Amino acid sequence: MGIFDIFTPDIQKMRDAGDVRGLAKALGDSNLEIARKAAAALVGLPSSSAVIPLIRSLSSPDKDIRRLSTAALGATGDPHALPAVLEATEDGDLGVRLEAVKALAKFHDPEANLLITRFTADSNLDIRMAAVSALGQTGDPTSIEPLLHLLVDPHYGIREVSAYALDSLGWVPANDRDKAFYFIAKREWRGLFNLQSVAVKVLVWALKDEYYAVRQGAASTLGKLKDLRAVRALVSALSDEESSVRMEVVSALGEIGDLRTVPILVRVLDDDYIGVRMTAASVLDGMGWKPSTENDLILYLLAKERWMDIAVIGKRSTQVLAKRLNDPNYSTRDEVGKILQRLGEHAQEPMLSALKNPDPDVRSRAVWILGNIRTRQAVGPIIRILSDDNPACREEAVRALGKIGDPRAIPFLNRVLGREILLAPVAIRALGQIAHPASVKALMPYLGSADREIRLHTILALGENGDKKISGAIAHAVKDSDPEVRVAAITVISKFPSNEVYALIRAALEDVHPDVRYAALLAISTWQADDTIPLMVRRLEDEDQKICRIAAQALNRRRWQPASLPERRNYLIAMGQWRDLERLDYVNKELQKKESDLACQIVPRGSIMDPVPPLSGSPGERVDGDPTRPEGAGITGEPDSLLALIRTLGDQKEMQALRWRSAEGLGGLGDKRGVEPLIVALFDPDSELRWRAAFSLGLLHDERAIEPLATALRSDDQLTVRVRVAEALGQFKKPVVIRPLIHSLGDVHPDVRDMAIRSLGEIGTESAINAILTGLLDADETVRESVIDTLLKLGAMAGRSLVKNLKNRNPEVKKGVLTVFMRMKPAISFRILVSELENGDWEVRQMVAAALDSLDWQPGDPFQRAIYLFAQRDWRALEAQGKTAEGILIRGTADSDPAIRRASVELLGLIGDRRTIPSLTEVMYDENREVRLSSIKTLLKRQGGESSRLISTLKRNVK
Template sequence: MEKNTNNYYIEKFSNANKLQKIDFLKKINLTKDETTLHFLITCLSDEFWSVRKIAADRIKEYGEAVIPFLSNALNSHNEDIQHWSLQILSEFVPKGFPAILRSMKSSNEEIRYFAAIALGNAKIPQGVTLLLKALGDERWRVRKAASDALVKYGEAVIAPLQQILTLTEDEDIRFWTIKTLGRLGPKAQRFLLEALKNGDKQIRYVIAAALGESGDKRVIKLLIESLADSDWTIRKSATMALAEIGDNAVEMMLEYLAGSNEQIREGCLRALVKAGSKSLQTLFDEIVKMDENRRFLIRNSIVKIGARVVEPLIRLFKLSNPEIQVFAASALGEIGNPRAVPILVTGLSDPNWNVRRSSAYALTEIGERGVDVIADALTSSNDDVRYWVTRILESIGEAGVPYLVRALRDTNREIRYFSAKALGSAFDPTVGRALINAMGDEVWGVRRAAAESLCVIESLPIEELLRHIASDNEDIRHWVNYILKEVGHKYQSRIIEAMRKGDSELRLYACQAAGIIGDKEFIEPLIVSLRDDSEWVRIYSAISLGQIGDKRSFIPLVRCFSDRNTEVHRSVIAAFRRLGDNVVKELINCTESDDDELKRNAAKALAEMEESRGLDHIIMLADDADEKVRVTACEAMSAFPCEKTRAILKKSLEDSSKKVRIAAIKSIGELGSVSDIHILADFLESTKDDLEQRTARRVLSEVALKTPDYFIDMLDSKSSAIKNLAFETLVMAGTDVLARVTEVAAETENQGLAAACKKVIKQIKLPRESMFYA
């Protein structure tokens, strides 16, 4: 192919670079053949704008002959070819206009779009009607292009636009008509201002929405005042219009922020936020300059804007101006966005107390949305921060509880203290267990805070608390007692339930708790517990009844002396002592009862109390018709060593009942005097009953263990029977008396006594078969 010919350039064009393409286009000879023209029209879609521009310029050189070709090119699917074709056609006045006008009616939105642009550039008079109609086009970009094109016509289109506005009901056409009028200068804007003041609701709404590009202060003022319109749609449109006006409206909107109308303040703030970062920064610069009253007025309005003002408020907080920090913290808290948490946490350690308090309140408002980050501040080295964080977590509620519970195990004593104190308002039942454990903390303040929180907690695990009433940790025991005394009465029903249905351990602790609380509501349940299967439950029921000190418990306590457990008896005696002097009188009355069990138990009680006022009544029981009562009377008299009881017991050795005689033997032995020994010695000589003999000898040996000197002296008796009895008793007492017998043998000057002692010693050391061992 020959170089430097059009075909050569066309062939090489597709593989050329940008500069080569420009060079080829400039070198093409305009032979006005269709091949070259079609090639140039194709070049209008090239990837490089400069190539497209040169191709368009070369096409123009063809003159009006290209109009049919460009009209056909409008059917191309390529936007660049459509655009450049219409641009070129607009320069062929007037022969190119029909093609452009026809393009406004195309079904292809791209062609309509570029046609509208071309009409605006060419200002073709016949195009006004088509552009007016295009204001209602189904495509936004066509409507926008038509509006832009009409603005280029200037004031000549004001009248037809006004006419359309009064005739059409199409909202799109209305909107774009007003928007176009708003850009056509003072003459058109006067018309819009009048309509904005006095038009119907629908027209005012569209005008407000369409005036965003107007910079006229009168328009801005009317738009601001429209923010207080009773109709929400008009307020919304005015806000959007002011935002679109942007910087030109900022100054006036800031002035209105000082006004008393809340709707206008809120609308101005929203418009300033929507206007972009520059307007927003201007707003917050102005807030810094405001007095406290003005800042207070606009705070609520700023809060309603929400997340979009969080970053500017954070920047305000960093200014280290206490008044501004308090304002920013309050607003951030009401907005509640967790992005504010880190900066607000820094405020908890601010030197200014108001800043610390406002930051804490703000974090509380944000609450569980930022609880993770808030809880991290528990590790702060700053006391103020730790204090406020625990208060915040407490105020947040359930979401903050797990963090406070974990903080009870923190190595820092202050954190443990603040956490224990804060958990008093929690509802989570697991909190109670954690606080109970915290009562064993090494720090007294933490222990007390935990106990005080348990006193006010809504969900105190009373059963768990009861199980710590006998804790190995004395601190926990102490504070459990404290809690039960303070608030135990609130949990009476649950404690009574534990006494009835709990396991044996829980029943025991519940009985113990009842005594600590001391409420008379526990009397009946405790009386029932006196018959519990567990001896420890019975013991603590008796103890608690004594601690409460109600008369209703007296008879049930007396009946407890039927219990074989001596600890139960001791507990009852302790209870009686707390019940006062009246107890003795009541016990004496019981000895006169028709109830044999009651008589027996009253006698036991008087004996264990060693209450001599009841002795005569016990003696009377020794003659009772009931064998068991006589046995008990004999046993009880052992507590009263005197001639009166000795005589009655000696008489009882002759009772018809062996059980009574055995009881008398034992009680005489308990009295343990020399005369008592002689009474038993005489009885041994008189009785033939094997059991009675064994019992008497065993009792004597027990006396010998307590008072061996009585029997050592009897070794020197003139009565051989007494001597033999003393010898046998000491031998039976065995090694426990050996030291004393050896001592007397060595020291006595009585040779006969010394010999008798040595005989006892020998027998103890080398025992031989005797009647005692037979």
């Protein structure tokens, strides 16, 4: 505290003590900060003794003091303060005016209330909101009338505040109309629904509200009311600018079910927003609509996202698909692009037209498609895109010209190289794809570029060209200053072996950078010359273990035999053959210190390391030893081996390879004491150690590891780790691991999702199978295939879930399920599929019949043939079945599809007897007019008796 701070008023202390007089005095302090704090403190201490100082502070030049003082005056409620507050309503600062309007309500004065009412029409929305809220605090019944008028204000905020203000005044709606506007103001849609037909007119009014949430709620409620009076207004709302509103409107029209709206809903299939299109398709399905034109069919399939079905249509779908290249939904644009690419030359014409589209994204996608089609007719138009204003279009044009590989593009790509540095790598790659001497000539100058990116891409491009003459030009790059450039040069020149190339790559084996040595070793390992063997033997001692392993594998392929004990030792270490390494006397003598831990490790049975035959005297032979010695005896069987493995695993300073082997060894030993150290290793900074620890935890099957494994599956940033964790969880084969595996089905990488599917298959419970079935909707084809493979392995165990999912509304799931059935053993497939011929869903029945056809199934009896023909809708053949078909046709009169109900009625009229009359009579009340008429006609054809009397009494009541 400074020496002068003792004279500073303590505002907080005065406020806590309720010292109104002291605070009033502090209002006039020359320090504005103190004055503001005093005014703020007085707001919470309403007292008439502060009125005069507060009124004086209203003339302060500081707007914050005036604002806080106005609020404090309102808190006092003192009538003497009212004139000053009235004057503050005309202050130049909006904040002061707002506080003044709020304060007026606290005086409970008729004149103040009248002024508040006037402010509800102010030009400023904040003032209006404050005035409306203030009216609710006046407690004056006369405020109700103006608030009622505000329930229909154009602004939703005013309406909402008015409704709550009326609540504060204890207002109760006098009639249903007032209730309807009140519920809309508060957006209480359930209350509006309870008003039924009275609410329709008000809801139609709300469909034009400026706030999209009100329009959306109004549309939804109108749909639930199912009142035909709302149809016209809902149809008009289909042009709403908000996609969410349009989606609710379409859904509402579907709930009302007026068939007159079908042509309008068909047009909605072409809506810009995917949600609206999908809703429209679903609604049309519910109305029994079927596409009558090919254009409608394509739009319907687009809305349903049935991409493969669209591709089947072929060339005729290209024009409609081209319009969707600028769809707001990215996944739709992506899928449309893939289909157009798959259609090949059929898509050429619309894509050439799309190159003139004003949307750069459409132009870019069109170029991409043309490039993948690889049509030479597109070269000229794509070359013109190289001058496009949009950089993404120019880049895609460069890529496309490279894919097409037409030499006419070479001078233009060369020009791009000279003028756009950002496109240089792409242009270089494109030139490399054009196999022509002119492209090689254009690329050569860039081998000496100062930019390492340019040098790198030039070497890779020349390598793609495949011209032998380039090896000499690239050779000097093996000594480039950048290691990545050196790697690229080695990779390219190794394709063109010569003495010079051999010498360069041999020298690269001694490079300081491991990636360069690795590339050189890979190149040499493909050559069969005997003088390469010593070079690979030398690499067995490389400091990089990856290089050691590649050298050992190459030597193994060449059937090399170690010439000395050190060579054998190096080979065994590189190949990870720890059990053979243990048997060497050299290990027992030389590795008794630190490397004894290395010797005690074994590659566990089922190891994730590549299987390599054990080496002793020569590759492929075992060391002669004691034949009575049991498998795994020796160091690995001693109690100290477990402790040694645990110690090595936990030592952060230990060699990485030793820690990796320790993680594997703990899993192979099967001792539960290894679980805790492995759980710790599961979160080690070394990703390689993490996935090996996960694998070993899976081998140990200890439930303590489940939660840590689940955490790693959710949070680890390395793909390999997540894949191995998913695999490890599957080895527990317990329902407790289903939840984390289901969570991983949403992983960004398909490899993780694929392994999760396979692991769920190891569990095999119904919930696991249901989760596996969701993979049928996966975007990745490999994952979908894994789902089918896994379900096939589960066989009959999956039967129940598969049958359930035959009724799934998603066609992709149905198709996947049927694919599984068709690949199962015929006996299983036939039994399950035949039972589903009587499914209540006509689409399922039709797909099941098609599946049975593909399996060359033949009905075993007349009844099976009848239900099979019914599923196929083969009415002529079904008629020939006679009385056998009666039962299935009676059930058909209650089918969800009106076309099936009608056909069933007509066939019963041809083959049915008196027993069918009750069913036909019941259909007279069918919701579908055509079905009702068919029933009447059928009954009228019958002679006399009960049916004639029934018709005479009922036909006049049936429209």
